Amino acid sequence: MKHCILFILLSVLLFSCAGGPEEIPDDLSAMELIQRGQEASDKNRYGLSLLYYQALLERNRTNSTLVCTAEYEIAFIHYKEKNYDQARDELEALLERYEEEDAETLPPEYRILADIVLKHIDEKQNAKLIDFSWLKKKSG
Numbered sequence: 001m002k003h004c005i006l007f008i009l010l011s012v013l014l015f016s017c018a019g020g021p022e023e024i025p026d027d028l029s030a031m032e033l034i035q036r037g038q039e040a041s042d043k044n045r046y047g048l049s050l051l052y053y054q055a056l057l058e059r060n061r062t063n064s065t066l067v068c069t070a071e072y073e074i075a076f077i078h079y080k081e082k083n084y085d086q087a088r089d090e091l092e093a094l095l096e097r098y099e100e101e102d103a104e105t106l107p108p109e110y111r112i113l114a115d116i117v118l119k120h121i122d123e124k125q126n127a128k129l130i131d132f133s134w135l136k137k138k139s140g
Contacts, residue, residue, distance in 0.1 A: 022048055024055040030066050033059075037073060046077050053077070065107050068094065072110040076117060084121045091118050 028036070037052030057070035075090035091114040097103065098111045 022051065024051055028055075030056060030060055030063075034069060034073075041073075041077060041080070046081055049077055050074060064097075064102070064105055068097065068106055068110045071097075072113060075114070079117055079121065084125060088118065088121050091121075 024033070033052050033056040037049045037056065040046075040049035040052060053070045053073045056066060057074070060066035060070070071090065071094045075087045075094060078084075078090060079087035094110060094114050095118075098106060
């Protein structure tokens with residue numbers, strides 16, 4: 001019983017120190033949102049990082065450069081979390097922007113980075129597939 005109470009107290013303490021979801025201040029500039037999103041991502045605080053990039057996206061819908069930045073970073077976090085299907089969908093949606101009429105106004109680096117990450121996703125997912133072709137050769 002004593003261990004149970006100690007466990008509960010330690011759990012409460014741990015979760016209260018971790019804190020709930022942080023609120024993103026309304027007065028942060030786009031660059032501050034990007035910086036804080038990157039800092040959170042660097043510390044593997046992906047949930048917090050996503051909040052910063054989502055705020056960047058929502059607050060800058062008319063700025064195509066910032067939209068591309070936010071969309072790429074959100075997809076990259078999902079890639080880092082090994083949520084490859086979601087990351088692929090988001091990266092492909094981002095690449096579709098580069099097929100539209102105003103594509104020349106978009107930052108080219110996110111197109112390049114999205115292609116690179118998609119190749120990495122393919123490699124990781126293909127590595128999981130087991131090649132049984134050698135079995136057919138031996139048994140045939």
